[in-house]
Amino acid sequence: MTLIIVCLLVAHFFAFNVGASGSAATMGIAYGTGVVKKKRIALLLSGAGCMLGALWGGEVVETIGKGLISSDLLTIQAAAIILFVSAVTLCFTNIIGIPLSTSEVTVGAIVGVSISLQQLYLRNLLEILSFWIIIPAAAFITTFIFGILLKHYKSKYRFLPSKRMTKILSILLVLTGFLEAFAAGMNNVANAIGPLVGADVLSMNAGLLTGGLFMALGSVFLGGRVLETNGKKISYLSLSDGVVISGTSGILVLGASIIGIPIPMTQVTTSAIVGTGAVKDWKGIWENKVIHQIVKVWIASPMISLVIAFCLTEVLLQSNFYTVVIIASGIVATLILTNFGRGAIVNKSKHHTLKEEF
Incomplete structure (x- = not known):
């Protein structure tokens, strides 16, 4: 009973950090462009979208809970290891302000446990990994092409936005940012509650509700630094850029969520931002130190969570020192x-x- 309580606490602490890392980044563009001037308002909008999206995240929960490891092996002890490793890794990156994918650390931890227990659904893992490459690449290419078209249109017709157009774009930016937050909640809630649902500790409906609530709270109270990083430290963005980025990211992640693929939300959003920035300064965007730091964390974090989860499983469950x-x-x-x-x-x-x- 004590272990179950601890797992529930860790899962919701993890959900809190998921909200800070993933959903807070979704309103970064609206905040960075000045449409939403107050940080607290941006975080509240992000949290609300995330909470609503989480209620529709059942397909991804199934994948996280049962798609990579057999439900027979996903005991409460194994779920505790997965959640502990994922939560600690994510909490660290939130403190330093780097937008990390919760899907990466969670899947990495599940794979670490699965390798130790010598049963991993490799085909499902490869499918997920392929989407981790395809979706961010699609976000980059889409925003890059849109950026070139917009740049050509503005230069050819000497486009100067009117007050009415600016207002319309501002509204669209907030709406697409909310869509992105909805998609983040729909996809990322599984990372926090999926292991417990798979271990039959928590029901699907209860997990989606409480997980979504804690994600929203995390976005509001711990998402400030990630909001600053995505909104103001990667590339200067116009209103039209923001609409394209948020709309592209939201639609891509929403599509992945419907088919049950846990997707790196922050990778998709950041890739979309880089695609837009590359139109303005192709060389400069790749020299941005923030981009280099984010890429290093993306590569290292799933490997770190994998190794730690493997080692803990070997010691605590397999008694293999x-x-x-x-x-x-x-x-x-x-x-x-x-x-x-x-x-x-x-x-x-x-x-x-x-x-x-x-």
């Missing part, structure tokens, strides 16, 4: 060699400098 010792030794050795290599490069650089001065 030897594998964990080997993995830990390999990680320590890699870190030592990496630092040694950096030191050698620095020393070599200093040697050349002294030689030149002499």
